[in-house]
Amino acid sequence: MLLAGCGNGGDTRPTPYGSPTATAEDGAVTITIENFTYEPADLEVAPGQEITVVNKDNVGHTVTATGDEEFDTGNIAAGRSGTFTAPSEAGSYRYTCSFHPDMRGTLTVR
Ligand SMILES: [Cu+2]
Numbered sequence: 001m002l003l004a005g006c007g008n009g010g011d012t013r014p015t016p017y018g019s020p021t022a023t024a025e026d027g028a029v030t031i032t033i034e035n036f037t038y039e040p041a042d043l044e045v046a047p048g049q050e051i052t053v054v055n056k057d058n059v060g061h062t063v064t065a066t067g068d069e070e071f072d073t074g075n076i077a078a079g080r081s082g083t084f085t086a087p088s089e090a091g092s093y094r095y096t097c098s099f100h101p102d103m104r105g106t107l108t109v110r
Contacts, residue, residue, distance in 0.1 A: 030054060031105070033061045033076075036097075038105035047109050049086040055079065062098045063105070071095070071107075 029049055032039045034056040045051060053063050055076040063084060064072045070093055073082040087093060090110045097103040 031063065033057055033097075033103075036061075036100055036103055038063070038103060041105040042108070043105070044108040044110060045086045047086060047088045047090060049109075050083055051086060051107075052081055052083050054081040060099060061103070063095050064098045065107075066094045066096050072098075075099075 029043065029045055030052045031043060032054045036057065043051070051063075053061075053073050053076055055061050055078060058078045060075045060077050062073050062075055063082075070087045071084040073084045076082040086107060086109050088109075091108075093107045093109065095105050095107060
């Protein structure tokens with residue numbers, strides 16, 4: 001028996017996209033990982049900003065700087081979140097997932 005009664009009320013409007021760059025409010029910067037994608041992939045933060053990473057996938061991910069050891073969340077298990085601290089020096093830092101090198105993002109510190 002399949003009597004799905006959920007009201008699928010035609011929610012087909014495209015979501016209006018604002019600025020893809022998140023704003024660095026005080027201590028409230030989040031990168032969400034979903035479908036092996038960082039959202040936002042390009043994030044601008046203040047030096048030393050704490051960044052929360054929320055993993056909505058059902059596999060583990062990391063946010064790992066590809067340069068020197070600037071930052072690395074380590075493994076964020078499925079459905080969990082982690083944090084890291086942005087470098088104190090201004091610049092553009094690329095990062096990836098140490099499990100999935102195709103995942104890429106850029107953290108800009110200024
Ligand atoms: Cu990953």
